[in-house]
Amino acid sequence: MGSAANNLVSTEEDxxxxxxxxxxxxYKLRRAQLTFFNSFSAACSDLGVSPGLFGxxxxxxxxxxxxxxxVAKALANDRSAMVGVVDKLEKMDLIExxxxxxxxxxxxxxxxxxxxxxxxxLIKRVSDQEEELYKLLKPGEKEMLLAILDxxx
Amino acid sequence: MGSAANNLVSTEEDxxxxxxxxxxxxYKLRRAQLTFFNSFSAACSDLGVSPGLFGxxxxxxxxxxxxxxxVAKALANDRSAMVGVVDKLEKMDLIExxxxxxxxxxxxxxxxxxxxxxxxxLIKRVSDQEEELYKLLKPGEKEMLLAILDxxx
DNA sequence: GTACATATGTTGTGCACTAAAACAATTTAT
DNA sequence: ATAAATTGTTTTAGTGCACAACATATGTAC
Numbered sequence: 001m002g003s004a005a006n007n008l009v010s011t012e013e014d015x016x017x018x019x020x021x022x023x024x025x026x027y028k029l030r031r032a033q034l035t036f037f038n039s040f041s042a043a044c045s046d047l048g049v050s051p052g053l054f055g056x057x058x059x060x061x062x063x064x065x066x067x068x069x070x071v072a073k074a075l076a077n078d079r080s081a082m083v084g085v086v087d088k089l090e091k092m093d094l095i096e097x098x099x100x101x102x103x104x105x106x107x108x109x110x111x112x113x114x115x116x117x118x119x120x121x122l123i124k125r126v127s128d129q130e131e132e133l134y135k136l137l138k139p140g141e142k143e144m145l146l147a148i149l150d151x152x153x
Numbered sequence: 154m155g156s157a158a159n160n161l162v163s164t165e166e167d168x169x170x171x172x173x174x175x176x177x178x179x180y181k182l183r184r185a186q187l188t189f190f191n192s193f194s195a196a197c198s199d200l201g202v203s204p205g206l207f208g209x210x211x212x213x214x215x216x217x218x219x220x221x222x223x224v225a226k227a228l229a230n231d232r233s234a235m236v237g238v239v240d241k242l243e244k245m246d247l248i249e250x251x252x253x254x255x256x257x258x259x260x261x262x263x264x265x266x267x268x269x270x271x272x273x274x275l276i277k278r279v280s281d282q283e284e285e286l287y288k289l290l291k292p293g294e295k296e297m298l299l300a301i302l303d304x305x306x
Numbered sequence: 307g308t309a310c311a312t313a314t315g316t317t318g319t320g321c322a323c324t325a326a327a328a329c330a331a332t333t334t335a336t
Numbered sequence: 337a338t339a340a341a342t343t344g345t346t347t348t349a350g351t352g353c354a355c356a357a358c359a360t361a362t363g364t365a366c
Contacts, residue, residue: 014216016212016215016216016219016223016227017212017215017216018211018212018215018227019211019212019214019215020211020276020279020280021208021211021212022299023299024279024283025189025283025286025287025295025298025299025302026186026189026190026192026193026204026283027204027208028298028299028302028303029182029185029186029189029302030186030189030190030204031229031302031305031306032182032302032305032306033179033182033183033186034229034306035305035306036178036179036182036183036305037179037183039179040179050322050323051179051180051183052322052323055174055180058171058172058173058174059169059170059171059172059174061172062169062170062171062172063167063169063170066169067343067344068343068344069342069343069344070169074169074171076184076187077323077324078323078324078325078326079343079344079345080324080325080326080327080344080345080346080347081323081324081325082344083344083345083346084322103332103333103342103343104331104332104333104343105331105332105333105342105343105344106332106342106343106344107343107344123173126173126177127173130177130178130179133178133305134178136304136305137301137304141301142178144297144301145178145181145298145301145302146175146176146178146181148290148294148297148298149178149181149182149184149185149298150181151289151290152184152185152188152189152286152289153184153185153187153188203351205351205352220314220315221314221315222313222314222315230352230353231352231353231354231355232314232315232316233315233316233317233318233353233354233355234352234353234354235315236315236316236317256313256314256361256362257360257361257362258313258314258315258360258361258362259313259314259315259361260314260315307366308365308366309364309365309366310363310364310365310366311362311363311364311365312361312362312363312364313360313361313362313363314359314360314361314362315358315359315360315361316357316358316359316360317356317357317358317359318355318356318357318358319354319355319356319357320353320354320355320356321352321353321354321355322351322352322353322354323350323351323352323353324349324350324351324352325348325349325350325351326347326348326349326350327346327347327348327349328345328346328347328348329344329345329346329347330343330344330345331342331343331344331345332341332342332343332344333340333341333342333343334339334340334341334342335338335339335340335341336337336338336339336340
């Protein structure tokens with residue numbers, strides 16, 4: 001089966017009717033995001049970096065000294081979720097918690113020297129992975145998407 | 154605080170630099186999808202319907218008699234995840250499993266009469282909710298988004 | 307027809323993400 | 337000084353997702 005050129009007894013199933021889902025942005029966003037998530041995982045799971053961890057890395061790298069709750073707020077995450085994420089990134093020696101001198105309740109987050117080197121390698125991976133997906137688009141469509149999606153947060 | 158018109162002592166934090174995230178479609182998709190997910194939940198959680206359940210309902214309604222794995226494949230879900238979903242929808246008396254006569258391994262899925270009535274109410278809720286979000290867009294942008302996002306699955 | 311491979315629904319497991327509540331330590335407001 | 341709010345943390349619970357394994361049933365090869 002499979003090599004036989006018999007297109008009378010079609011092996012392919014009837015096409016599925018998606019009804020209203022075909023016009024629902026929420027559903028299409030979920031599907032597209034799943035594609036990007038899987039692509040990211042395939043490219044970076046061996047480095048132990050998930051999309052969630054990556055976001056924290058970027059924000060800490062671009063904003064040295066931010067507190068955990070500030071990072072959480074920036075990424076629309078819950079404060080409590082940051083604990084495990086920062087623990088993990090600290091164990092990977094990518095970022096570090098320093099005691100804040102202004103507010104002894106909070107930690108200030110910084111990249112480690114190794115974290116900065118790691119970040120460069122990571123960025124390369126992520127960029128290549130995204131470029132691969134952008135090949136599916138026509139010139140300008142990516143920018144259009146980014147601009148429109150920004151309206152939803 | 155809050156009513157005082159004192160914009161010299163700004164209470165707002167320094168703006169966060171998002172670095173490469175600002176140009177990453179994967180990240181923006183995640184944020185936008187989160188908005189839609191929360192909006193959907195706010196509109197339909199009292200009916201006990203999540204986005205995932207809704208997708209199954211639509212596919213079963215539009216394709217009566219489909220098997221569980223066919224529905225799973227159509228929605229890019231895992232077979233094993235369908236068990237719990239169909240169990241839940243059956244307990245809500247929205248769909249039913251019928252023994253397939255052609256293949257005694259599989260179930261054929263159908264909407265119940267009550268499920269069909271429920272579906273009408275549900276569609277109204279979901280449409281209203283999505284319309285609310287579409288107000289953030291200019292005419293034509295929704296269709297543009299749908300067309301471009303389709304390229305990613 | 308028998309033996310082997312495949313498909314289906316199901317169960318169980320593990321992992322990650324999410325949200326909410328509660329708490330001690332600290333800071334801020336009154 | 338007292339009360340209220342904030343920070344990081346822990347705990348808990350719920351969800352979703354992916355993978356492996358299994359019994360049942362179907363299909364294929366010989």
